[in-house]
Amino acid sequence: MNKIITFTVNGKKRELNVDVRSSLLDVLREIVGMTGAKEGCGVGECGACSVLVDDLLVDSCIYMAVWADGKSIRTVEGECRDGKLSSVQKSYVEKGAVQCGFCTPGFVMASTAFKERFKDKTFTRDDIRREHAGNICRCTGYESIIEAVEQSMEED
Ligand code: FES
Numbered sequence: 001m002n003k004i005i006t007f008t009v010n011g012k013k014r015e016l017n018v019d020v021r022s023s024l025l026d027v028l029r030e031i032v033g034m035t036g037a038k039e040g041c042g043v044g045e046c047g048a049c050s051v052l053v054d055d056l057l058v059d060s061c062i063y064m065a066v067w068a069d070g071k072s073i074r075t076v077e078g079e080c081r082d083g084k085l086s087s088v089q090k091s092y093v094e095k096g097a098v099q100c101g102f103c104t105p106g107f108v109m110a111s112t113a114f115k116e117r118f119k120d121k122t123f124t125r126d127d128i129r130r131e132h133a134g135n136i137c138r139c140t141g142y143e144s145i146i147e148a149v150e151q152s153m154e155e156d
């Protein structure tokens with residue numbers, strides 16, 4: 001069974017006819033053409049598929065596309081504006097927090113959510129670790145990712 005849903009992806013309105021069984025990840029990748037979010041585990045364990053729905057971090061592989069009806073979706077592609085990386089993206093590059101890059105779109109969205117949530121608040125490294133606990137990286141190591149988050153918190 002299909003359903004027409006409407007949402008915005010990175011600020012652009014989309015009206016789509018989707019299979020009600022489709023995950024948001026599949027719709028983003030296969031219909032919308034946003035392939036930044038990746039499918040790692042497909043069961044909500046690795047965070048490679050992380051996107052923001054109404055500014056909340058979700059695992060899009062286990063978030064039904066129909067649940068996104070009327071909502072605002074942000075993916076890693078939308079964080080780069082007018083060719084300029086976001087402070088989070090820039091910090092990941094500068095701190096060497098990327099190797100193969102498979103997990104990076106999900107981490108960047110988790111860090112973006114962290115930055116927006118902890119803006120103007122005090123936080124610790126444990127807060128960073130906890131708020132990224134749903135994201136797994138198999139190759140970089142987490143220290144450089146934590147450093148990237150810390151650097152991004154000092155920038156606009
Ligand atoms: S692919 Fe969604 S959590 Fe792993």
Ligand code: FES
Pocket residue numbers: 097098099100101102103104136137138139140
């Ligand atoms: S950079 Fe390779 S899995 Fe994280």
